[in-house]
Amino acid sequence: MAMRDLVTGGAACAVPGTASSSNPLGAFANAILGSSSKAQEIKGLPGAAVNVPGPSSDFRTEAPLTTLPGLENEGQQHQQPYGQNSEFLSGFRSADHGVLGDAWNEVHQPPLHIRGGDTEARFQEFEQIYNRGVPPTWDGPPQGVLSRFLHSFVDSGRAGVPFRPAALPVLGLSEGDKQCIRDRSFIMAHHIFADKNEEYINAQVNALLHSLDIDGNQRLKGPMRGSYPELEEYWTESQVALRPGMPNFADKWVSEFSQQRESGDPEAWARSFEQQHGVNGWASEFEQEHSQLASIDQMSGANMYQIAAMEQSRMLANTLAQNTDPKFQNSKFLQFVSKMSRGELIVDENQIKPATSSLTDDWANEYQGQYNAGPSYWADQFANEELSRGKDKWVNEFVKENQQQGSDDQWVNEFSKLHVQDWTDEFGKQVAEGAFGESTADDWANAYDKYLDEQLFTSKKRSNASRGVYEFSDMNPYVGHPNPLREGQELFRKGLLSEAVLALEAEVLKNPDNAEGWRLLGITHAENDDDQQAIAAMMRAQEVDPTNLEVLLALGVSHTNELEQPEALKYLYSWLQNHPKYGALAPPELADSPYYADVARLFNEAAQMSPDDADVHIVLGVLYNLSREYDRAIESFQTALKLKPRDYSLWNKLGATQANSIQSADAILAYQQALDLKPNYVRAWANMGISYANQGLYEESIRYYVRALAMNPKADSAWQYLKISLSCASRNDMFEACDTRNLDILQKEFPL
Amino acid sequence: MESSLKSAALLEQMKLHLATDAGKELTSKVGLVYQLNIAPKKMGFDEEIFVVDLKQGKVTKGPYDGKPDATFSFTDNDFLAIATGKMNPQIAFMRGAMKSKGSISAAQKFTPDIFPKPSKL
Numbered sequence: 001m002a003m004r005d006l007v008t009g010g011a012a013c014a015v016p017g018t019a020s021s022s023n024p025l026g027a028f029a030n031a032i033l034g035s036s037s038k039a040q041e042i043k044g045l046p047g048a049a050v051n052v053p054g055p056s057s058d059f060r061t062e063a064p065l066t067t068l069p070g071l072e073n074e075g076q077q078h079q080q081p082y083g084q085n086s087e088f089l090s091g092f093r094s095a096d097h098g099v100l101g102d103a104w105n106e107v108h109q110p111p112l113h114i115r116g117g118d119t120e121a122r123f124q125e126f127e128q129i130y131n132r133g134v135p136p137t138w139d140g141p142p143q144g145v146l147s148r149f150l151h152s153f154v155d156s157g158r159a160g161v162p163f164r165p166a167a168l169p170v171l172g173l174s175e176g177d178k179q180c181i182r183d184r185s186f187i188m189a190h191h192i193f194a195d196k197n198e199e200y201i202n203a204q205v206n207a208l209l210h211s212l213d214i215d216g217n218q219r220l221k222g223p224m225r226g227s228y229p230e231l232e233e234y235w236t237e238s239q240v241a242l243r244p245g246m247p248n249f250a251d252k253w254v255s256e257f258s259q260q261r262e263s264g265d266p267e268a269w270a271r272s273f274e275q276q277h278g279v280n281g282w283a284s285e286f287e288q289e290h291s292q293l294a295s296i297d298q299m300s301g302a303n304m305y306q307i308a309a310m311e312q313s314r315m316l317a318n319t320l321a322q323n324t325d326p327k328f329q330n331s332k333f334l335q336f337v338s339k340m341s342r343g344e345l346i347v348d349e350n351q352i353k354p355a356t357s358s359l360t361d362d363w364a365n366e367y368q369g370q371y372n373a374g375p376s377y378w379a380d381q382f383a384n385e386e387l388s389r390g391k392d393k394w395v396n397e398f399v400k401e402n403q404q405q406g407s408d409d410q411w412v413n414e415f416s417k418l419h420v421q422d423w424t425d426e427f428g429k430q431v432a433e434g435a436f437g438e439s440t441a442d443d444w445a446n447a448y449d450k451y452l453d454e455q456l457f458t459s460k461k462r463s464n465a466s467r468g469v470y471e472f473s474d475m476n477p478y479v480g481h482p483n484p485l486r487e488g489q490e491l492f493r494k495g496l497l498s499e500a501v502l503a504l505e506a507e508v509l510k511n512p513d514n515a516e517g518w519r520l521l522g523i524t525h526a527e528n529d530d531d532q533q534a535i536a537a538m539m540r541a542q543e544v545d546p547t548n549l550e551v552l553l554a555l556g557v558s559h560t561n562e563l564e565q566p567e568a569l570k571y572l573y574s575w576l577q578n579h580p581k582y583g584a585l586a587p588p589e590l591a592d593s594p595y596y597a598d599v600a601r602l603f604n605e606a607a608q609m610s611p612d613d614a615d616v617h618i619v620l621g622v623l624y625n626l627s628r629e630y631d632r633a634i635e636s637f638q639t640a641l642k643l644k645p646r647d648y649s650l651w652n653k654l655g656a657t658q659a660n661s662i663q664s665a666d667a668i669l670a671y672q673q674a675l676d677l678k679p680n681y682v683r684a685w686a687n688m689g690i691s692y693a694n695q696g697l698y699e700e701s702i703r704y705y706v707r708a709l710a711m712n713p714k715a716d717s718a719w720q721y722l723k724i725s726l727s728c729a730s731r732n733d734m735f736e737a738c739d740t741r742n743l744d745i746l747q748k749e750f751p752l
Numbered sequence: 753m754e755s756s757l758k759s760a761a762l763l764e765q766m767k768l769h770l771a772t773d774a775g776k777e778l779t780s781k782v783g784l785v786y787q788l789n790i791a792p793k794k795m796g797f798d799e800e801i802f803v804v805d806l807k808q809g810k811v812t813k814g815p816y817d818g819k820p821d822a823t824f825s826f827t828d829n830d831f832l833a834i835a836t837g838k839m840n841p842q843i844a845f846m847r848g849a850m851k852s853k854g855s856i857s858a859a860q861k862f863t864p865d866i867f868p869k870p871s872k873l
Contacts, residue, residue, distance in 0.1 A: 531872065561872040563758035563832065622873060628764050656871035662768045667871070683872055690869040696774035720837035721869055728865045 470536040478506035485517050492520060495680035497528040498712050508540070515545035522554055527649070529683045529708060529715040531558045547578040553619060557653075560626050565596075568626055572619055573599050582606040582616070596627055614643035614650075621653060630661030648677035652684045655691075664691045682712045689721060698729035703752040710743055722746075755800055755813075759790045759831045762867060763802050763811050769868035770809040778866055779809040784858045787820040791827050795851070799825065806866065822854035822862065835867040 478484045481503065488503035504521040508514060518541035525534035535558045541551045552575040559568035573594040577586040585602050600623055607616045617640035624633030637654040644650055655670030668691055674684040689704035705722040709715060723738050737745040769775045784806050789799040803816045826834070830849045833839035841862055844850035852859045 529872065557873050561870070563761045563870065565756055565758070565761070625873060628761065653873040656873045659871035660765055660768075662772050664772075687871045690871050694769065694774060694868045695772070696777055717836065717838075720864075724837045724864045724869075727863075 468536050468539045470540060471533065472505050472509070473502060476502050476506055476509075478503040479509060481506055484510060485514065485520075488517070488520060488524075492524055495678060497524050497680060497682060498714070500524050501528065508537075512540075513544050515541045515548060515551070518544065519548065519551050519554075522551070522558075526554060526558060527678075527681055527683050528712045529686045529718060530712070531561045531717075534558045535562070549575055549578060549615075552578065553615070553622075556619070557622055560622055565626055566593075568622075569594050569596060569599060572603075572623055572626075575619055576602060576606065579606075581610065581613075585609075596623075599623065600627065612643060614640040614647075617643070618650065618653070621657065625657055625660070628660075630657055633657045634661070634663075646677060648674040648681055648684075651677065652681065652687065655684070656687055659687065659691045659694065662694075664695045667691050680711055682708045682715065685711070686715060686718045686721075689718070689725070693721065693725050693728075698725045701725045702729060702731070703750045706743070706746045706750045707752045709741075710747055713741060713743060757790055757792060757800060757828045759788070759802070759828050759835075760800070762832065762835055762870060763788075763804070765868050765870060766804065767811040770806075770811065775809060775868075779806045782806040782861050782866060784821040784861060785816060785818075786858075786862060787816045787823040788831065789823065789825040790831050791825070793827060795825055795827055795849075804866075820854060821858035822852055824853075824859075824862065825851040835864055836869065837864040 478487060481487055484503045484506035488500045488507055491497075491500035491503055501521065501524050504517055504524060507517040508521060511517060518537050522534045522537035522541055525531070525537055535555065538551050538555045538558065541548065542555065545551065552571050556568050556572035556575060559565075559571060570591075573586065573591060576582050576599070577588065577591060582602075585605055590598055600620075603616065603620045603623055607613075607620055610616065617636045621633045621636035621640065624630070624636060634654065634657050637650060637657060641647070641650055641654060651670050651674035655667040655674065657667075658664070658670060659667035668688060671684045671688050671691070674681055675688075678684075685704055685708035689701040689708060691701075692698070692704060693701035702722060702725045705718050705725060708718050709722065712718075719738065719741065723735065726732065726734050726738055734746065734749060736742075737749070770779065786804045786806070788802045788804060790802065791797050791799045801813070801815050803810075803812045803814070803820065805812065805816075824831075826844065826849060830839065830844055834841050834844055834850065839849070841850060841859075841864075845852060845859075852862075
């Protein structure tokens, strides 16, 4: 029963008197009704004149009489496809500038003009759709399947393995799809060649997710799978042929995708949704209805053939519904098929008629159709229809929305905008409203708590440092070094701060009472933009050498940075107290709980005593920062800079103050001065990022954060800020790289 | 130095920040009023109340005159952790480190990117 039958059936329609097959649909109705004898008759009319215009004549002359087994209902599919097919083919030929055509030829032996090959391919495709039992390799959790699948098709694309012809007829179903694919590849080509332009990358990711979207549906659904993966495969292959850079990209695509999936959020959501709402509960309800309706069915005496037809067309409608092309969605064919599937149209004596039976009959038929197919069929159906429209689609949308944040699809958007954990809010609300059973809510809460604990593990670890406990690095290569202090000083001078940290840690491990080791370690951490470690190290230095002015100032500065005013004030006051020249100014009774106003007054006195002492002006500047009198702070630092123009940390202090008083442009100039003096000054790089971010220039800020992090991957606050900037710049695609602290990816993506 | 809260320092910076172009963009983008009840150590005790008005682009001390879109309670440290991106607001909420009243959608727009980042000396 091949296309040939149909076409010749169509031919027969031109012959008056062959009433039994008055049109192509008649042939297919024959098929449906199992009147194979008629079909045989028709087959016996070779060379009958064909009135069907266009390409069908090719079918008449070329199509060999191949009988594909067991496909009584195949005809349905071929009614429309061949009409579209010509469109597709001509479209394909017109785009025939080498590659696409080659691909086509490669796939089709014998070549293009023999359409018979095409029809066969088409049949094979549909055969696959219908005869597919358990799909061969794709099992396991959906995300695993997906990522494996993507890898496999990338591999096949790279190796230039020709793919199954089956892919093409599906392609042929929609011209619009092809258009879409072309558009996408255009975008991606831009991505590859225009080297990381933000918009293009965004578009690329969206497009990518769109296609994965489709795949995602395919994977989760039983009988329908296959068509789109093949399409993707074809697409990738043609892309490989078109653009040499493609495999490279595809790799990235895959890794990006698997990252996305590994994050598991949408899946997790879907699972808990299922848990809560109970797919099964739903199912059993549905089945109950079945059994009730079954009795009605029996009475109505529904025509089994019609039911079979409906069932087939329903499946077909589902297949077709996969196609997201709006043009196709509105096509008459699809409408026809879906009408068929709903029983609004019935096939009666080779005629298509609007259903005449009552509405209840239709319903009954439909239900019986499903009922007869047994529960497994129902499950498939459910998976196809309900899940694709409900959960799956939602999940996919969620994933997609995560990436773009653009549209105003209120809830989904809001939800995804806040990313990972937001659903918990919504969920929590529903739990509170008693939407779910208590026990499940508890389970969920426990699971979530566990997750949170894991998440907070690192921050807990870090909070040690904020309490002043120094965190040593694991695996320090400088342990055992004969003179780590010397080495550390040398490294510090060279600007290799992270290395210097290791050497100095080795030093203070060896000589825990070496104040200079601790002090330099603290300074290094501060320059490396890690105030908490700086504070911890400086506190150890201060224990050993309680009157070291540099240590006291550094502690004051770091606490100021951490917005810890009382502590900062305490250290700055003890700086004054311990100063050989100004110590006399500071009454000891104030040391326990210094008042800001008093301290400021005393420092001003000191500055008047010796206006040429840069250090006093520096401390004053810090003090004014503490009280947020930024103008005065800037003045103090500028005064100090006149005395010490080559102090890079002073330039940074000036810049930071200007930034905090929203003079970001000036701040960037000051940071630049600092960086000219000390190119590896991580703190200044990070501050640059902050300044750009505070001006709303997130893309810029990302580059500076990444630069800072490349020099010190342990700067936690820079990682946090980076993530915020990524989110503001709608670069959620880089979240994974940020969360896993993958600097390779980030540096590649955001070169400075 | 009227308040010894770290949050006060950040909110002071926010006051200035809202006058910048980036800050104005924020008001047009978010356009909501948040009331923050910030406790120095333990949630609910000795709270200082701030209003971050992203409708008019102001930060004020004291309760909001009217109904804020969302009200949050947290400790000084937790607020700072949220505002600097150290802690996700959702996690804070789930752990009870943050309480919120008012519209959920308004609460969901309460993200670290609305706060300026303090630069470091």
